[in-house]
Amino acid sequence: MNHPVKLQQQVKAASHAFSIILETHFAAWKPTIGECVVPRLGLQGYGVYECADILQIRVDIAELHQSKVFLKVGVSRWSDLLRFFIDQLHSDAPTPFVWS
Known part of the structure; x- marks a missing residue:
């Protein structure tokens, strides 16, 4: 198989898996x-x-949405949220994590 085609298929599969986790x-x-x-x-x-x-x-409304999501997930910045989803992608955790 052509390497660029295979890579494109792998990226598409990873993107789909990330979407499902999200x-x-x-x-x-x-x-x-x-x-x-x-x-x-x-x-x-x-x-x-x-x-x-x-x-x-308004910016304060966007900040409010951001902080509510961060609180629900248990993170404090975007990079932590991204890391959380990437960790989920690398694990085989089929069930969602809910911060309590």
Whole structure:
């Protein structure tokens, strides 16, 4: 098999697995709509100010959504949230983690 094609298939499979993990955890955390959208943008590398601009909301509202999600997950910054999902991807944990 051609290496670029194989790599493309592997990236697509990893992306799909990451999406499943993301959806599973978000469903378990029962976030509000804002609590879903802001972290998805944050995981893509956008900061709170950029999230607020993209979503056309006030920065303090974006910060509130961010902090509520961080509290639910038990992290304090975007990189920790990303690391959490990557760790889930590397483990075979089929059930979502819910911070208590």
